[in-house]
Amino acid sequence: MSGSIGNWRVELIEAHRDLFAPPCDAALAAQGAPECGPGWHDLLNRLCVRIRKATRAEGTFKFNQIREKYGTLRVYWGGRLSQEATVQVEEAIALAEARSATCCEVCGEPGRLRGGTWLTTRCAAHAAGQAPIEVKPGLENIYIVGYVADDRTQISCRRYDRDTDTFTEVDPASLLVEE
Numbered sequence: 771m772s773g774s775i776g777n778w779r780v781e782l783i784e785a786h787r788d789l790f791a792p793p794c795d796a797a798l799a800a801q802g803a804p805e806c807g808p809g810w811h812d813l814l815n816r817l818c819v820r821i822r823k824a825t826r827a828e829g830t831f832k833f834n835q836i837r838e839k840y841g842t843l844r845v846y847w848g849g850r851l852s853q854e855a856t857v858q859v860e861e862a863i864a865l866a867e868a869r870s871a872t873c874c875e876v877c878g879e880p881g882r883l884r885g886g887t888w889l890t891t892r893c894a895a896h897a898a899g900q901a902p903i904e905v906k907p908g909l910e911n912i913y914i915v916g917y918v919a920d921d922r923t924q925i926s927c928r929r930y931d932r933d934t935d936t937f938t939e940v941d942p943a944s945l946l947v948e949e
């Protein structure tokens with residue numbers, strides 16, 4: 771491993787400087803400097819690569835905030851992009867947020883959302899006694915996502931797949947659990 775674990779934020783910001791707004795050379799003072807654990811470095815790096823591909827250096831994009839909230843990732847951004855690029859950026863963010871619910875925030879190994887006094891996403895080794903939040907079988911990693919297409923807000927129901935890091939559309943009717 772290169773560098774100390776505290777440097778992962780600097781590494782991420784230096785690697786994707788165009789997406790952050792570092793004043794002077796103080797990378798950690800950059801707007802959008804991640805406020806989360808090192809286990810999410812990899813998924814944030816994937817996110818940055820996807821955003822750069824989506825924006826193709828056209829328009830403007832800056833992270834406003836990257837943080838952990840209720841155990842998973844939240845990403846806020848500002849700027850001005852074409853509608854096509856905006857859709858792709860929002861898709862990349864949705865993937866990263868979904869992935870964060872499957873990655874231990876401490877080490878990056880497969881993790882689960884855990885409850886207690888507060889919510890965290892942790893692997894068994896870093897659970898610190900927190901029990902996993904129970905999800906009905908078949909409803910794991912299901913997301914309802916709103917998006918704009920043809921100038922209308924549409925809703926899609928998707929399942930996040932950790933192995934392929936993609937969403938697949940799911941028929942909501944198939945999720946109805948028989949009592």
Ligand SMILES: [Zn+2]
Nearest residue numbers: 874877893896
């Ligand atoms: Zn862990």
